[in-house]
Structure formats: C-alpha cells, structure tokens
Amino acid sequence: MKKIKVLVASVAMATMLSTTAFAALPGYAIIIGDKAYDIGYISKNVKQLNDILNNSSQYTNIYYNDLSSNKIVNLFDPNTPVDMANFTPKNITYYNTDGSKTNYNLVGTSFEKDSQSSTAYAEVTVNSVGSTMYFVSVRVPNDNVVGKVDVRPNTLEPKYFKVYNNNSSDLIKKIGTPDTLKGESNDDYLLNLVTTDLNIKLQVLSSDKTLIATGTPVGQLQVGKNIVEFKLNNSFIPPTSNISNNNGLGNLNNNGLTSQQGDWTYYSNAGDGGGIYKTNGIQSYKICEDNAKFINVVGDWIYYSNYTDGQKIYKIRTDGTGRRIVCTDQASYVVVSGEYIYYSYHSGTGVGNIRKVNRDANKSPGTPITNDEAEFLIVSGDMIYFTNKYQGNAIYAVHTDGTYRTKVSSDSAKFITLANDKIYYITDTGQLKWTLKNGGSSGSTVVSNGNTGSNAVLYSMNITDDGKWMYYADASDGNKIYRAPLVDYLRISGDKYSDDYTNFINLVGDKVYYSKGNAMFIANQPKISPNKDSNGRAIYQYSSTAIVKPKQDLKIVSYDKVATPTKNAVGADLNNLEEYLPDKVTAVMSDNSVHELLVDWDLNPKKGSGAKGSSIQYTGTIVGYGAKVTLSLSMASEPIPAKSVKVINNAGLLDDKIYINVDDTGKPMDVKASLQVGDTIKVYRDPNKAELLGQDIIVPSVAGNLLSTTITLRKEKTLTDDAKYVYVTRTSPGVLESEPVQVEIKEALSGKPGFDSSKVNIAVTNYGKLPNGLTENDIVEIAPTTELQQGDIVNVYKLVDNVRVRIASQMVEYVPSPNPFDPIKFKATISIPAGYIEYKAGGDNKIYVTRSTQFAESDAIEASFGDGIALPLGQLVISGTAGNVLLRNQLDAQYDYYYKVNGPTPILGEDVSGWTKINDLNNPVLSVTDGQDVYVVQAYGGKALKCSHAKAIAP
Known part of the structure; x- marks a missing residue:
C-alpha cells in the first residue's frame, strides 16, 4: 500500500x-x-x-x-x-x-x-409595481406539490431560507407550510420583498441558522406565480481541522476551558461554578450558569459539555440566548467539525466509544463511529485521532464515517496534539514523543529545563496554534508551567513560565490559562527582578491572575418572578418546548435602571400527561445573580382546522358570515372541527389579533346534531371587499386561547350593487394644460339613467402605479321630467381637480366610475378620454337679425378669434387655420343662421387656447 x-x-x-x-x-x-x-x-x-x-x-x-x-x-x-x-x-x-x-x-x-440532490423548489409570485419596481413573495413549501428541498450530501436539516439580491433584506423565514393545528401563522413561512432586481438567489439555512447552501433559479422570473427550481451550490464547507471551530488544537484535550472568537474570549470560570463568561480584555459578561467543559465556538454558537446536566451536549448563542440540548449522551472530548459534533461517549462506567451527532440535532443520541474506548480526540478533516484505552492508550486513527481504522502508535499516550503535520503526545513516563499521522515515522524529544538543566517529566502539555511553542506542566518541579520552542531537535530546553501548580493548560492568543484543582488562573508573563542570584544570573518573578466570580456593581431590586411564555403552547411537542421559554426577563436594578437579564432554564422539567389543560412547570436562574424564575406553560386550546371554516364576504358594509362545521347551505364541511360545548370562537381581522371582528360560544345542538356556529360580522366589523383571509381562534373552558388559524376567503364577493355599462352614458371633458400651468377642472358627466338611485354616490378612480386611486365623488342629482309616466332618472356632473387626469400617449387614458349605495360599491365602468381640449372661453351670446348675427362677448385684442359651425372644440394648441377668422373684434359679425351650434376659439399665433360654443339666435 x-x-x-x-x-x-x-x-x-x-x-x-x-x-x-x-x-x-x-x-x-x-x-x-x-x-x-x-x-x-x-x-x-x-x-x-x-x-x-x-x-x-x-x-x-x-x-x-x-x-x-x-x-x-x-x-x-x-x-x-x-x-x-x-x-x-x-x-x-x-x-x-x-x-x-x-x-x-x-x-x-x-x-x-444526482439530479435530485442540491436542489430546492420555491413558489415565487411577482407583481409589477410601476415600471421598474416589483413586489415579490417567496415561500419554500418543501412538499410533493411544489417540490422538495434536498441539500444532500450535506446532513444539516434545512429549516429556514433567505432571499437576497441587490435589494436584499435580512428576513429569515421557515421552510415548509404553516401547521394550522399548532396555530402557526402563514407569515412565518412567507417572505415579501419590494425590489427593482428580479435576479434573486435563495439561501438555505439549518436549524441554528447556519448557511447550508445558496441557489440560483433555473430560468427567468416572470410576473405572476412561478414554480422555481433552484440549483444549490454547496456553501457549507466542512473545516479541514478542528482549529476552524475557533478552539485551539490542544485546548479541547485540556478540558476545553477556553476558546476565542474575534475579539472575545469565552471561558469556563472555575471560580463561579464553571459558568461560561466572555471577555474582550476590558469588559466581562456571564452568559451561562452551566458548568461547561470542552467549549467549542462555531460562528454565533458555543457548543459544550454541560457537567451540570450529566455531561449532555448543549449549545448557546454567544450572546447567551437560544440555550438548547443538542445531544442527550454523556460526552467528553467534544469536538465540533463541519456538520457534526464528535465526542467520547460515556455509559456511566468510564470513557466510552466515539460517537457523532449532527450539529443541529435536538435532544438526540449520537451515532457510534467506533467501539474503542477513546480519550483525547483530534478531528482533522475526515480523520479522528485518539488514544485507545482498550489497547493500552495506543494512538489510533479512524475515518469520521467509521472506516479506515488503524493503529498509528503503540505507545501509551495522553494529551495528543496535532501540530506541524505531526501528532505530539506525552508517554506514561512523561516523555515528549511524536509520530506522523500515518504512523510512518516517529521520534522522541528530550525536554530539559533551562534553569536547572534537568530533564522534565511532562504531566500535561499544550501547543500554540502556529505550532511554534509548547507549554507543559513539569511533574519533576511540582507541576509548574514551562514553555519551550517546538523545533525538530532531539533536545529542547524550556523556561519556567509560572511558579504555580497546574492540571490543564489552555492557550488563547498570548494568554495562558491554567487550572489548579477547582480554580482557574491566567499565568502572567514572567518579569526580570532587579536582583540577581549568587552567580549573577537574572532572577525571574512569576505571578498569576485568579479567575474569580466578579462582584456585581448592581443588584436586582425587583423582577417578575413568574415569567410569561413567548407564545401559547399550541399543540406543542412535550419534548420540544424550549421555543416557548423567554431568553430574558425584565428587572429593576439598584440604580433604578431597567435591564433585560438572561435566564438559564432547567431544560429537563417534570412533564405532565400532556392532556389539554395540563401545564408544565419550569424553573430558571437569572444568569449572574442566582435569582429564581418560574414559568407555567399551559397547553393552549386545540385550534380550528382552516378547512372547517367557510367565509361569505358581502360587498361593502353588508353583513358578512363565518360558518364553522356547517356551511351556508346547511351541508357539513368535509373537514370538521372537534367543537365542544362552551368553546369560544373568535374571528380576527389580522394574525396579531389586533382587531376582534366577532365571536360566539358553542351551545348544545338541537337533537344532538353536529356542533356548529355562524358568526355574523356587522357595520364597521365587516370585511373589506379585497380581504383575502380571516383569523380564527378557539378558547376552551379553563384553557388558553389557541393561536390564530389563517382561513382563506375562497367564495367570490357577493352583494355588489348593479351598474350596467350598456345603460350608462359617461362623457369625459379633459381640458389641456398650458406650459405656464394654466388649466381648468375636468368634467365627468353621467347622462340621466335609471341605473342610479336616490342617495347614490358616483366615484371616479384613476390608475396610479397599477393601483386604483379615487380622485372624486359626487352625490347623484334627480332629473325631473314633464312626462309623469317616464321612469325616474338621476344624473351626475363631477368636477375633477385640474391635472388629476392627463392624456399620455400609450398610457392608460381611462377613468373608472363606480356607484356606491349605503352599504356597498359596484364594479367599475371604464371611460376613455382623449387629448386635453382648449380651455373654456366663457359664456357666449350669438344673436341678431338673420344673416347679421353678432358675437356679444368682450374680446381681448391680444388674441385672434375664429369660429366654426358644429365645432368641435379643438385640442389645446391645435392649428386653427381651418376656422373662419373674426376680423373686426369691435363689431364681430358671424355668417351663421338661427339655431346653428357655433364654436368660437381664442387663439394665439394660430394655436387654440380657449373655446366655447352657443346656439345662434336670429329672428
């Protein structure tokens, strides 16, 4: 091989x-x-x-x-x-x-x-808002209808998603669909984005909101509903060594008491029960009461073994929130690498086998990797190196999936540390030895103490991240700390760094943390004394800083000893109730300031039967103060299934109806709510329950029929005509109100008043606008019609960025008729403020007219308008003898005047060369006959400015 x-x-x-x-x-x-x-x-x-x-x-x-x-x-x-x-x-x-x-x-x-892996499907709805703006709604249902989210070969479970582009937001939403039986809101699963950029990307996140993958859409988004496939790029890259989790290579094999992330150091404070503290060298904060060991800081999370709770693996955010149980196994030598947490599992009889658990697990046992009895774990890429107690503490290697197991060294080893592509370790006799990871070469290094020249007997040791220095406890000198350069020599010499006894050494930056029994210290840099020894050599002074429990400057004066859940425990899983526990409580401090203080909850409460109405009692400790908090988590009422509800939305202020279990025809719903006598059903306008629209209490049914209810919404509590949802809750006797269930309004809007466009004649007079801004109010006239009734109001709308905006309203006017047999008719003349409608070439040059009754508003009738016509000239009187008709009106000599029989009114600025000019403005005579409709235009430079018309009167 x-x-x-x-x-x-x-x-x-x-x-x-x-x-x-x-x-x-x-x-x-x-x-x-x-x-x-x-x-x-x-x-x-x-x-x-x-x-x-x-x-x-x-x-x-x-x-x-x-x-x-x-x-x-x-x-x-x-x-x-x-x-x-x-x-x-x-x-x-x-x-x-x-x-x-x-x-x-x-x-x-x-x-x-694999075409199925590294893919995600989303439902993306795009609506145009103006010419360059879009309203985008994204949901990732993760179902068999839209499509599945498959992040393989990653093993972190996809729980959340984000959308980003040039107009990105930081909103994070859940993957999946709302569980109405648990009262989940649709808003938790729907991300809305107003954007000018449709080149969106999808980010898939794990349960601890770590980025797993980023995806780009297949194809271009279009206005309307899109079912989009996203090809995921594997963004979650496992680290190649455990140093990537921001803990030193050797710290985790020295009880993992400290770790560093950016400017902050996180440490287990032995002077305060092992609680987790964070410090930047100036400020220190306690963020957790747990007795923590094997601290790993990964991104925004800290993973550790909680010795207060049977060495279970916990996680907590670096700000002290989100504390959860990850793994229920008794664990030591905990190492977070990539998607997994690796650890030595204990069964109560000592050191156990190596296991791994997914980083986003929740109260889960781990999966065995090897049955070897393991200590001192190193995870490097896909390999785990460890000491095997079954084999006399020999060093072994095993692949993270359990394959490639092999012996690396037969020596009895401890404190194994990876540096400079070698595994350094201490033997039973206190020697420093090393071996290549593949076991091909090995060697030993004699460590002597520079001040005495005697050989050191190493009790424990750690190596800096850069592999240049080794710190060790010398058993031949009372376990005092020494430091030696780690070079490839047969002998190296160490200098004393601390004159104190130590068990474990942790290195963070230039600081040396060490434990001494149940206490913890920082070894200060040795200083040269002004005195010298008898041989004239320098004398070093050694000192340490004890890590103690800081004294609180402020004390708690008062706080709410009974905390409030973050939400009702609707259909909650009794094994996953932490999401209902608040991370903080409000307290008044001794200086009268108000602080939000962290709370560590006992995450192993005594659980009740889980029956409706039961409660679970939690106790918590205010971090850093020891004050106790309690919380009673009551099970909320069972929510109403959305499919057991039918909504009838009538137009305007007409009464609306909410039917549960039995619809408006008396037919039972396909899905039925398990109503009970005494249940209170409430209907809200919004998911936050800000406005209650109506409610009813369930009473016994006649003849033992299916329990049902009909809730009527009246007056200002009616639904808006464009309402899409209502929100329904149930409160059973003695139980908390359920979370609101979103119910879609599927029935078409009914009860609108009639407004037949074939029976309505609408005329729009649109006046033009001069460059100096001069214009007139426009006129919308509705000819007498039987479609209008006494008390009606006529509304005029126009489109603004594809949204209808009302620009004017007018009460209708009765039109008398001398014929008593004529049907009653009404008309309307509506003045539109100047400039509210303007003709635009290629634009939507229409207005939209509706009829409003006392309760509701009709559908709109469209009416087009053309270019802006000349402004009104004023009242005209055209009279005289036949063939000698005079224009009786004061004419302004600054302008030219023209006339034409039967017009029409010209467009503002239109050339009037086709009209007849009136030459004598002092005695204007028009060649017209009696009864003709004569239009007179005022012009400047041959362009129409104003125009009016009148009937010529001649005997």
Missing part, C-alpha cells in the same frame, strides 16, 4: 492543469471507496489522503476518471478495462476543489450527477 502515496501524488501532479469537467464525473477525479476527490482538493489535502490510504487495508483498488479517454481507470492496473456494469459503489460523494460535496450515481457505464 505504500505505493499509493506515490501514485496519488503523481496523478495529482500530472493532471494539475487539467480541470475541464464533463456532465459526468469531472475528469481525473480520484475514486477511493464511495468518495471521489477533485485534483484541486487532492493538491490541497494530499497528506491527509495519503494518511487515509496508507493506514487502510480495505481498499485494494483505487480509480481515477481519465480525462483523455473519459473512462474510469484502475490506478494499480491501468491497462485492464474496468467492468463498469459491475462497478461498486453505485453512489459516490464527490469533493470539489474547495471541499464542497456533490452526489453522483452510476447510470449505465458512467457516473452522472
């Missing part, structure tokens, strides 16, 4: 410049078992792959995808064709250059990308 190392390296080098990918498995991928590796990945991780290959005897054949022939070739026997029909395995996980993974399946004689 040693030749594998050479073969892998040679293939990697020979194909380094060949990166062309086929639709099938990318070229020159190395196939080892059920995994395939890109050349770029191999070049970055060739040592790790060699460790796997050289420590494994289970793979007698290794393959690669030959780019030149596009065939699978056996590395050990390249001249013999591979029988692809019988090739195993059939499914392969391919590692790209950056470490992201893709599934491939053997189809026929070649590997093809």
Whole structure:
C-alpha cells in the first residue's frame, strides 16, 4: 500500500492543469471507496489522503476518471478495462476543489450527477409595481406539490431560507407550510420583498441558522406565480481541522476551558461554578450558569459539555440566548467539525466509544463511529485521532464515517496534539514523543529545563496554534508551567513560565490559562527582578491572575418572578418546548435602571400527561445573580382546522358570515372541527389579533346534531371587499386561547350593487394644460339613467402605479321630467381637480366610475378620454337679425378669434387655420343662421387656447 502515496501524488501532479469537467464525473477525479476527490482538493489535502490510504487495508483498488479517454481507470492496473456494469459503489460523494460535496450515481457505464440532490423548489409570485419596481413573495413549501428541498450530501436539516439580491433584506423565514393545528401563522413561512432586481438567489439555512447552501433559479422570473427550481451550490464547507471551530488544537484535550472568537474570549470560570463568561480584555459578561467543559465556538454558537446536566451536549448563542440540548449522551472530548459534533461517549462506567451527532440535532443520541474506548480526540478533516484505552492508550486513527481504522502508535499516550503535520503526545513516563499521522515515522524529544538543566517529566502539555511553542506542566518541579520552542531537535530546553501548580493548560492568543484543582488562573508573563542570584544570573518573578466570580456593581431590586411564555403552547411537542421559554426577563436594578437579564432554564422539567389543560412547570436562574424564575406553560386550546371554516364576504358594509362545521347551505364541511360545548370562537381581522371582528360560544345542538356556529360580522366589523383571509381562534373552558388559524376567503364577493355599462352614458371633458400651468377642472358627466338611485354616490378612480386611486365623488342629482309616466332618472356632473387626469400617449387614458349605495360599491365602468381640449372661453351670446348675427362677448385684442359651425372644440394648441377668422373684434359679425351650434376659439399665433360654443339666435 505504500505505493499509493506515490501514485496519488503523481496523478495529482500530472493532471494539475487539467480541470475541464464533463456532465459526468469531472475528469481525473480520484475514486477511493464511495468518495471521489477533485485534483484541486487532492493538491490541497494530499497528506491527509495519503494518511487515509496508507493506514487502510480495505481498499485494494483505487480509480481515477481519465480525462483523455473519459473512462474510469484502475490506478494499480491501468491497462485492464474496468467492468463498469459491475462497478461498486453505485453512489459516490464527490469533493470539489474547495471541499464542497456533490452526489453522483452510476447510470449505465458512467457516473452522472444526482439530479435530485442540491436542489430546492420555491413558489415565487411577482407583481409589477410601476415600471421598474416589483413586489415579490417567496415561500419554500418543501412538499410533493411544489417540490422538495434536498441539500444532500450535506446532513444539516434545512429549516429556514433567505432571499437576497441587490435589494436584499435580512428576513429569515421557515421552510415548509404553516401547521394550522399548532396555530402557526402563514407569515412565518412567507417572505415579501419590494425590489427593482428580479435576479434573486435563495439561501438555505439549518436549524441554528447556519448557511447550508445558496441557489440560483433555473430560468427567468416572470410576473405572476412561478414554480422555481433552484440549483444549490454547496456553501457549507466542512473545516479541514478542528482549529476552524475557533478552539485551539490542544485546548479541547485540556478540558476545553477556553476558546476565542474575534475579539472575545469565552471561558469556563472555575471560580463561579464553571459558568461560561466572555471577555474582550476590558469588559466581562456571564452568559451561562452551566458548568461547561470542552467549549467549542462555531460562528454565533458555543457548543459544550454541560457537567451540570450529566455531561449532555448543549449549545448557546454567544450572546447567551437560544440555550438548547443538542445531544442527550454523556460526552467528553467534544469536538465540533463541519456538520457534526464528535465526542467520547460515556455509559456511566468510564470513557466510552466515539460517537457523532449532527450539529443541529435536538435532544438526540449520537451515532457510534467506533467501539474503542477513546480519550483525547483530534478531528482533522475526515480523520479522528485518539488514544485507545482498550489497547493500552495506543494512538489510533479512524475515518469520521467509521472506516479506515488503524493503529498509528503503540505507545501509551495522553494529551495528543496535532501540530506541524505531526501528532505530539506525552508517554506514561512523561516523555515528549511524536509520530506522523500515518504512523510512518516517529521520534522522541528530550525536554530539559533551562534553569536547572534537568530533564522534565511532562504531566500535561499544550501547543500554540502556529505550532511554534509548547507549554507543559513539569511533574519533576511540582507541576509548574514551562514553555519551550517546538523545533525538530532531539533536545529542547524550556523556561519556567509560572511558579504555580497546574492540571490543564489552555492557550488563547498570548494568554495562558491554567487550572489548579477547582480554580482557574491566567499565568502572567514572567518579569526580570532587579536582583540577581549568587552567580549573577537574572532572577525571574512569576505571578498569576485568579479567575474569580466578579462582584456585581448592581443588584436586582425587583423582577417578575413568574415569567410569561413567548407564545401559547399550541399543540406543542412535550419534548420540544424550549421555543416557548423567554431568553430574558425584565428587572429593576439598584440604580433604578431597567435591564433585560438572561435566564438559564432547567431544560429537563417534570412533564405532565400532556392532556389539554395540563401545564408544565419550569424553573430558571437569572444568569449572574442566582435569582429564581418560574414559568407555567399551559397547553393552549386545540385550534380550528382552516378547512372547517367557510367565509361569505358581502360587498361593502353588508353583513358578512363565518360558518364553522356547517356551511351556508346547511351541508357539513368535509373537514370538521372537534367543537365542544362552551368553546369560544373568535374571528380576527389580522394574525396579531389586533382587531376582534366577532365571536360566539358553542351551545348544545338541537337533537344532538353536529356542533356548529355562524358568526355574523356587522357595520364597521365587516370585511373589506379585497380581504383575502380571516383569523380564527378557539378558547376552551379553563384553557388558553389557541393561536390564530389563517382561513382563506375562497367564495367570490357577493352583494355588489348593479351598474350596467350598456345603460350608462359617461362623457369625459379633459381640458389641456398650458406650459405656464394654466388649466381648468375636468368634467365627468353621467347622462340621466335609471341605473342610479336616490342617495347614490358616483366615484371616479384613476390608475396610479397599477393601483386604483379615487380622485372624486359626487352625490347623484334627480332629473325631473314633464312626462309623469317616464321612469325616474338621476344624473351626475363631477368636477375633477385640474391635472388629476392627463392624456399620455400609450398610457392608460381611462377613468373608472363606480356607484356606491349605503352599504356597498359596484364594479367599475371604464371611460376613455382623449387629448386635453382648449380651455373654456366663457359664456357666449350669438344673436341678431338673420344673416347679421353678432358675437356679444368682450374680446381681448391680444388674441385672434375664429369660429366654426358644429365645432368641435379643438385640442389645446391645435392649428386653427381651418376656422373662419373674426376680423373686426369691435363689431364681430358671424355668417351663421338661427339655431346653428357655433364654436368660437381664442387663439394665439394660430394655436387654440380657449373655446366655447352657443346656439345662434336670429329672428
């Protein structure tokens, strides 16, 4: 097997410049078992792959995808064709250059990308708002109708999604559909975005809101409803070593007491019961009361073993919120790497086997990797290194999936630490030794103390992240701390760093934390004393800073000792009630300030039977103060199924009806709510229950029929004509009100007043607008019609960014008739404020007219209007003798005047060369006859400004 190392390296080098990918498995991928590796990945991780290959005897054949022939070739026997029909395995996980993974399946004689994995489907509705703005609604149902979310080969469960583009928001919504039986709101699953950019991308997040993958849509979004497939890019890249979780390589094998994230250090304060603190060197905060060990900081989360709760694995946000149980196993040597948490499992009889649990698990046991009794875990890429108590504490290696198990060193080892591509460890006799990860070479280094020259006996040790320095406790000098350069010499010399006894050493930046029994200290940098010893050598002074429980400057004066749940426990799973517990409580402090204080809840309460009306009692501790809080979590009423409700929405202020279990025809619903006598049913306008529209109490039915109710909504409590949903709750006797269930209004709006366009004549007079802004109110006239009734109001609307906006209203006017047998008719003359309607070429040059009765409003009738006509000239009187008709009106000599019989009124600014000019403005005579409709236009420079008309009167 040693030749594998050479073969892998040679293939990697020979194909380094060949990166062309086929639709099938990318070229020159190395196939080892059920995994395939890109050349770029191999070049970055060739040592790790060699460790796997050289420590494994289970793979007698290794393959690669030959780019030149596009065939699978056996590395050990390249001249013999591979029988692809019988090739195993059939499914392969391919590692790209950056470490992201893709599934491939053997189809026929070649590997093809799994079309189902790394995909997500979303329902995207696009509405245009103006010419460049869009209103986009996105939901990811994760069902068999729209489509499934499949993030394989990632194992983190997709729980949330985000949408981003040039107008991104930080909103995070749930994947799936609302569970109405648990009272979930549709708003939790629907993301709305106002944007100018339809090039959206989808982000899929895990339960702790870690980004799993990012997807781009297949095809272009269109206005309307789109069912969109998103191709996911594997964005969650497992770290190549446990240092990526922001803990030192050696800290976790020194009880994991400290860790660093950015400017903040997180530590288990032995001076305060092991509670988790955070400090930036200036400020310190306590964020958790748990006795925490093996602290891992990953992104915004801290993972740790909670010694207060049987060493279960917990997680908490770095701000102290969101505290949850991840794994119920008794765990030590906890290491977070990539999607998983690896740990040594205890069964109550000591150190146990290695297990792993998904990082977003909830109160879950782990999955065994090996049955070896393991201590001192190192996770590096896909390999776990550990000491095996079954085998005399020898160092072993095992792949994270349980394969490739092999012995690395036979020495009895402890405090194993990975640095400089070697595993350093301490033997039973206190020697420092090392071995290559593949066990190929090993050696020992003598450690002597510089001040005495004597050989050190190492009790514990840790190595800096850069692999340059080793700190160790010397058992020959009372377990005092020394520091030595970690160089490739047979002997290295250490200098004393602390004159204090220590058990475990943790390194964070330039600080050295150490434990001494149940206390914790920071070893200060040694200082040179002004005095010298008898031989004239420098004398060093050593000091330490104790990590103690800080004294609180403020005390709690008052707080609500009984906390309020974040929401009603609607149909809650009794094993997952933490989401109802508040992270903080409000307290008044001794300086009269009001603070929000963190609470650590007992996450293992005594649970009731779970029957409706039962409650669960929680107790919590205010972090840093020890004050106790209680919370009684009552089970809320069972919600009403949305499909058991029918809504009849009548137009305007007409009464609306809400039917439950039996509809408006008396027919039972297909889905029935399990109503009980005494239940109170409430109907709300909104999901936040801000406005109660109506309610009813369930009473016994006549003759024992199905329990049902009809709730009538009246006056201002009626639904708006465009309402799409109502929200219904149930409150059973002695039980909390359920969360509102969203009920869609599926029936068409009824009860609208009639307004028949074939019986209504609408005339629109649209006056033009001069450059100086001069214009007149426009006129909408509805000719006398029987479609209008006494008390009606006529409304005029126009479109603004595709939304109808009302611009005027007018009460109708009775039209008297001398004929007593004529039907009663009404008309309306509506003045539209100047400029509210303007003609635009290619625009929506229409108005929309409706009729409103006392209760409701009709559908709209469209009426078009043309270019703006000349402004009104004023009242005209055209009279005189036949053939000698005078225009009796004061004419302005600044303008020219023209006339024409039967007009029409010209467009403002229109050329009036076709009209007859009136030359004598002092004695204007028009060649018209009696009864003719004469139009007179005022013009300037031959362009129409104003125009009016009148009937000529001549005897």
